[in-house]
Amino acid sequence: MKAIDRRTFISSGIKVLATGLLSSLVTVVLPPATGTAGGTASREWPKLWQQREWGFVVDARKCIGCGTCVWACKRENGVPMDREVYRTWVERYVIGPNDQLYIESPQGGASFDRIGGSVPEKSFFVPKLCNQCADPPCVQVCPVGATYRTGDGVVLVDRVRCVGCRYCIQACPYGARFLHPDLMVADKCTWCYHRISKGMLPACVQVCPVGARIFGNLKDKGNPVTPIMARNQVQVLKPDMGTEPRVFYLGLDKVVR
């Protein structure tokens, strides 16, 4: 058998290694050339996204703290009812004499107790949900790219890719994310993406008895959100975080964070 000298051995070794590396890179970088059954469906999304831009307004002045939205959300989205995890919740602010501030959200505001004693100086409710930020820190920090923002403006979690490291939960300034206790992946409000994609309203908007939650497609002419945005001063939560929240509030008090 002919002996191979060291130089040939090393140089051919490097060639084999380089070819292998390059070909594996190509398969990773290049998109699949032919569409599969799933591929055709995924190509339609960008077209749908061009026709949609979802908008959400919360009118804090209207909320009566009935908690119906909290229940509806949990039922609609399979969030365990008996665990302290919420895709949406309602906070109650009570300002007593001497500017004493009491904030609470027992069971996510699903059922508030009556305020005992004297009538408070001032009190109000604030419904909270994911702000679907335009510049979302949760998407930035996800190590595996399991969370992403869709073209029509909703931040979603890919339950098959999420590793459950909870970095996104730490990164959200609004406490809108949690680890799903049964699935062990990150979970959050999706504005009921499965419903709105089919022309329905998010569950919380659908059930709100007083119309404190207003939702629509900003690219639809007759949507209810655009006129409210046009005629009112709106606020967002924690604007200094630079996340560009996309839930717009009417009647937000300065103590609300």
Next chain:
Amino acid sequence: MVGFVYPNELEVNWGLLIVLYPYITGLVAGAFIVSALYHVFNRQALKPVGGLALLTALSFLLVAPLPLLLHLGQRFRAFNIMWTPNPTSAMAGFGYIYGFYLLLVALEVWFVFRADIVRYAESSRGVVRVFYNILSLGAKDTSDETLALDHRITRWLAVIGIPAAVLLHGYVGFIFGAIKANPWWSTALQPVIFLMSAVVSGIALLIVVYTVTSWLRRRPVDFSCLMSLNRYLWFFLVVGVGLEILEVIHKMYESREEWEALNRLLTDVMPVSFFGIQLGLGAAVPLVLLLVGRWSRLSNLWRASLTFVSGLLVLVGVYAMRFNVIIGGQLVSKTLAGFASYHASFFGNEGILQTVVLLMVPLAILGVLLRVLPPWVEIPALGERIPEAEEEEVAI
């Protein structure tokens, strides 16, 4: 729970396992830097711990990813972080940085101990001989030239290893420091603070490991080496704690909206853990003891004991620092109007027992490594100038 926290904040998401992760990588980075002080900067006083530091770093490095893996909600997807990394995520670099560093330390160990491995292979027989032969990877040339080459490579690996160690641990600090949502974590100083405390914990660990192993082997501790470690520990401790205090003073002076909550965190929620253990028992006390330990009018036994006790205290203090940053940061609600509460369970995942076991595993690995590749060197003669690869080393 005190005051108001967002309903999703009732559970503390990152528990004892995530406290352990920066603690262990910090020990690795610190131990490696001590070995680099000898291998690169040629600090001859540190020669007795040069090899020991390297093996200690490797032992802890092997265990470092374990707490992260155990913490994941989906452990079987752990490698997604390397298959599909998200380039904007600070965390996505972990797999690559860790892998690179592991390779580097393993290579460094191999080159430092190669001559020994060959010698053990030659002087042993049977299974042991086969084992050492495999460890040598067939590289059995121990001529002066090859050993000199080994020595040069060792040195260069250590030169690369220093920025790598800085990266490995500064990066851990960045993971926390770059989270704007958390007022207790978010600061550009965080990577530097983590790095300094890493060096501090690594030196302290070596003081403890070196003293204990010497005692177990019934050999005297090299006193000048111990005093050298004492001085390094004191210096890095001053810098590290100085930065930690600076951060708090800066936040206090600026008094932004989050200060009221942070102030209450330190003074109300965890004063014992912060002032008592992290700054008091883990920093102020060892700073004094280390100084007293250098007082030449005391007996050597006293000075060694004071240094040893300081090492132990610093190890506790740095653990408290990791705890106070990671758990403390999650106790402050993002509402800035309340505090979550944290109680570690004893058994189970994220439990205290698990932490203790995970801290014992690297020591067990170290025990095995010390038997396989004894790093002990005889006390060098005065004015010795022989490169260490050529020296006679005593195996037990």
